Amino acid sequence: MARGYEVRDALVIARMALHQAIERAGPVNGQRGCPRPMGFPNGNWPGYRDDKLPSALNFPSCVSEEQPQLGLYPIVDRAVWLQQLLPLGVTTIQLRIKDLHGDALSDEIAEAVRIARDHHCRLFINDYWQLAVEHQAYGVHLGQEDLESADLKAIAAAGLRLGVSNHCHYELARGLALRPSYIAVGPTYATQTKDMPWVPHGLDGLQYWTEALADFPLVAIAGIKDHNIGQVSATGVSGVAMITAITDADDPESVTRDLMARMANGVHASHG
Numbered sequence: 001m002a003r004g005y006e007v008r009d010a011l012v013i014a015r016m017a018l019h020q021a022i023e024r025a026g027p028v029n030g031q032r033g034c035p036r037p038m039g040f041p042n043g044n045w046p047g048y049r050d051d052k053l054p055s056a057l058n059f060p061s062c063v064s065e066e067q068p069q070l071g072l073y074p075i076v077d078r079a080v081w082l083q084q085l086l087p088l089g090v091t092t093i094q095l096r097i098k099d100l101h102g103d104a105l106s107d108e109i110a111e112a113v114r115i116a117r118d119h120h121c122r123l124f125i126n127d128y129w130q131l132a133v134e135h136q137a138y139g140v141h142l143g144q145e146d147l148e149s150a151d152l153k154a155i156a157a158a159g160l161r162l163g164v165s166n167h168c169h170y171e172l173a174r175g176l177a178l179r180p181s182y183i184a185v186g187p188t189y190a191t192q193t194k195d196m197p198w199v200p201h202g203l204d205g206l207q208y209w210t211e212a213l214a215d216f217p218l219v220a221i222a223g224i225k226d227h228n229i230g231q232v233s234a235t236g237v238s239g240v241a242m243i244t245a246i247t248d249a250d251d252p253e254s255v256t257r258d259l260m261a262r263m264a265n266g267v268h269a270s271h272g
């Protein structure tokens with residue numbers, strides 16, 4: 001808390017630190033009983049149990065030998081974007097609709113699922129998990145608040161993947177307990193697209209999350225553009241999500257090609 005963490009985050013970090021200290025405890029300078037000096041905890045996540053959420057549902061994986069990374073992950077608000085972007089080689093996309101209801105919403109989701117299937121693209125539906133199940137989308141993306149209202153068991157039983165938004169240690173402890181298919185962390189940089197109370201984590205923060213969540217496909221989001229995507233990729237994240245870099249571009253197709261190329265270069269740079 002002295003470092004400015006909220007009490008719930010501080011408790012999660014303290015649990016991680018305790019487990020890490022016990023794991024690393026050992027002789028120092030030949031003296032017994034002294035724990036080895038340790039840095040900020042980056043593993044040993046506590047097995048958090050939230051009464052309002054089921055635990056360890058083990059959602060299916062969203063990466064495979066053929067598609068080992070999530071890659072460039074555009075977030076769009078209409079199915080027509082899939083028609084435009086998927087032929088370019090985009091392999092993960094999210095439909096995030098905030099302004100449709102009823103049949104119009106259902107039809108838009110059905111159309112996006114159809115296009116994604118034709119292109120073997122992983123389509124995540126934001127929020128509307130019932131429609132995602134009904135139309136057999138590849139997966140669902142939910143925010144922390146949505147986790148309580150959604151029927152997570154029904155999503156898992158239908159075989160859909162789950163992606164979850166996270167912004168701090170507490171949310172991660174809560175999100176990880178579900179064993180989702182991917183973990184999104186943000187905000188990486190400042191964004192004008194959504195009002196959020198969180199301080200951007202920056203590249204250092206993102207690098208920390210990649211180390212602390214080594215077993216999970218990680219998705220970075222917020223403020224990611226052509227000038228920073230190479231560095232973001234080089235942290236080792238599995239996916240890089242973005243809205244306005246693509247949807248506000250004058251030429252979204254050429255920007256998407258450029259972003260994919262920069263991402264590939266960033267990944268190569270990180271592997272030497």
Ligand SMILES: Cc1ncc(COP(=O)(O)OP(=O)(O)O)c(N)n1
Pocket residue numbers: 075094096126127141142143144146163164165166184185186194219221241
């Ligand atoms: C990949 C990814 N990360 C985070 C979000 C944000 O989701 P959520 O918290 O549900 O907020 P809204 O998208 O509903 O505003 C996301 N959609 N995708």
Ligand SMILES: Cc1nc(C(=O)O)sc1CCOP(=O)(O)O
Pocket residue numbers: 165166185186187188190191192193194196221222223224241242243244245
């Ligand atoms: C929808 C959303 N969720 C975020 C999070 O951090 O959870 S950031 C974000 C908006 C990202 O938009 P852009 O790529 O235009 O910055």
